[in-house]
Amino acid sequence: MIKKRTLLFLLIFTVLIIFSSVFKDFISASIFDTFAVSQVTTPTVTLDAYPPDLILDSPTSTNYSTKLIGINYSVSDSASSVDTVWYNLDGGSNTTLTGNTTITVSQRGDYNFYIYANDTVGLVNDTESVTFSVNASRFIEVNFSRFDASPTTNFSALNDSDLEDIENLTLTINSFG
Numbered sequence: 001m002i003k004k005r006t007l008l009f010l011l012i013f014t015v016l017i018i019f020s021s022v023f024k025d026f027i028s029a030s031i032f033d034t035f036a037v038s039q040v041t042t043p044t045v046t047l048d049a050y051p052p053d054l055i056l057d058s059p060t061s062t063n064y065s066t067k068l069i070g071i072n073y074s075v076s077d078s079a080s081s082v083d084t085v086w087y088n089l090d091g092g093s094n095t096t097l098t099g100n101t102t103i104t105v106s107q108r109g110d111y112n113f114y115i116y117a118n119d120t121v122g123l124v125n126d127t128e129s130v131t132f133s134v135n136a137s138r139f140i141e142v143n144f145s146r147f148d149a150s151p152t153t154n155f156s157a158l159n160d161s162d163l164e165d166i167e168n169l170t171l172t173i174n175s176f177g
Contacts, residue, residue, distance in 0.1 A: 048079035051123035063133040087115040
């Protein structure tokens with residue numbers, strides 16, 4: 001048989017749970033056993049109703065001229081601890097993050113970047129994503145240090161695919177005395 005004080009506690013706790021939207025992040029319940037006053041216990045129950053706050057600072061929705069893309073984000077959770085942060089490119093395999101980092105994309109094109117964070121109670125923030133473009137082939141670094149004393153220099157080592165997207169080319173000739 002359930003005692004009256006147990007029923008009263010269950011009723012109060014049930015009312016608190018039903019009205020948890022009013023209390024939003026935290027619900028506390030205190031239990032006082034009037035028969036053993038020296039053994040008063042005050043348990044606290046915390047209900048986390050929100051996923052971690054996740055802010056993606058980079059990459060941004062832009063065109064990058066490098067295949068090295070910086071990932072910068074911040075994440076926090078006021079009601080519980082952040083458990084894991086991870087990302088994927090174009091819906092591919094997930095990669096766990098342990099802090100800000102740099103990734104290398106394999107080729108030029110458009111990329112969809114998705115970042116996620118979950119907390120220790122399993123709530124997931126999946127609201128951050130960005131689409132960015134990479135066109136790293138437009139910039140070719142040419143290091144040519146040989147000098148032949150002839151008036152021409154042979155750049156024929158570059159093939160057509162190396163040259164196809166070049167729009168602006170600046171050739172700087174250092175003074176040779």
